[in-house]
Amino acid sequence: MPYLLLILGLATLVVTGDLLVRGAVGLSNRMGIPPLVIGLTVVAFGTSAPELVVSLSAAAEGAPGLSIGNVVGSNITNILFVLGVPALFFSIDCKQTGLRRSTAFMVFVSILLIFLSLDQTISFTDGLILIILLAGYLVYNGVEANRMRKKGQAIEEIVEEIDDAPDDTRKITIYLLIGIVGLPLGGKLTTDSALDIAKIMGVAESAVGLSIVALGTSLPEFAAGMAAALRRQSAVAIGNAVGSNIFNILSIIGVTSMIIPLHVDSNFLQFDYWVMLLISVGLLPIVFMHRSIGKFEGLIMAAFYVIYLYFVFTVGHSVVEGSI
Known part of the structure; x- marks a missing residue:
């Protein structure tokens, strides 16, 4: 029964999270908010809503391992699985403007998370640091995007992925209500x-x-990555994964720790954090050399993901926390 309830909870998170994003985008469009602002805020935060709800629910339940594990696991999944599997079908080009900067920033925030966790507690102050960095990241990207627009350079908007946002008030209200009510329920059920x-x-x-x-909770990113790969939209595919990883650390860990300080189990410091950092650093040469993630790279990434899951269950986290 718990397995069926978990599937139901995850399905609820995915569906209601998607409806919340679409409703919010529809509302933003009705209010005349620029697409760039929608992409950097509403869509970015909305697609991370499942992880945020699960992390908050887990922290409230006194399960920080589940809360942090959800974020770290999602970041590992976003690179090895969300990028690796679509690359088995279509090559993902890594030459997009700003991708080097975003990937380097992803590595930086991964290192920062490790540093903040060294005392085995992510405190309110630590969370505040992460949120301030998130605000700076959003402002900087907004300024850069406007500068590029003035130069006449084309920018791929995140909001282009939301191709069926509602435009009438009644449907917008229904989407938002379902999302607002369904996400907490799905998070509680999942936790x-x-x-x-x-x-x-x-x-x-x-x-x-x-x-x-x-x-x-990474299924929305995976669905977006597969759809982008099928449409040969490499910028959306890799930008979706890198951007989600940045948001997962800065927004989800940041917000959660500001509400409930998180205890960091030694397993994360000994194993999982370093796996997350290693695969993030491994993406740097591909991005900085303007290479593509092809079938060979995708196969290696998918294989490493399976190996990682094996180690999680057999070595790194085989005993219940608190008994180590």
Whole structure:
């Protein structure tokens, strides 16, 4: 039963999160907010809503391992799985304007997360630092985008992915209400069932967060990545993954730790953080050399993802947290 409830919870998160994004984009369009602002704020935050809701719910339930594991696992999944699997079908070009800067920033915030976790606690102050960095990141990207527009350079808008946002008030209201009500319910259901599964399997809560929950909450990014690959929109595919990783650390860990300080289990500092950092750094040469992620690279990435999941369950998180 917990497995079915987890699937139901994840499905609720994905569906209601998608409706919330579409409703918010529709409302923003009705209010005359520029597409760039919508892309950098509404869509970016909205697509991270499942991870945010699960992390907040897990922290409130006294399960910081699940909360942090969801974010770290999602970041690993976004690179190895969300980028790797679509690359098996179509090459993902890495020559987009600003991609070097964003990828380097992703590596930086990954290192920062490790540094802030060295005392095994992510405090209110740590969260505030992350939120300030997020605000700076958004402002900087907004300024750069406007500068490029003035020069006549084409910019691929994130909002282009939202191709069926509602335009009438009634539908917008329904979408927003479903999203606002459904996300917390889905988050609660996902958290409770994930904790039950961890007990049944005899593994740490973080193991479920790093794997099953992380994969489930990354489904919107995966769907967007596959759709972008099919349409040969490399900028959307890789920008979606890199941007989500930045938002996961800065917004989700930032917001959650400002509400409830997070205890960082030693497993993260010994293993998972370094896997996240290693694959982030591994993306740098591809981006800075303007290479493409082709079938060979995609196969390696997908294989590493499977190997990582194996280690999560058999080595890194095979015992319940608190008993180490």
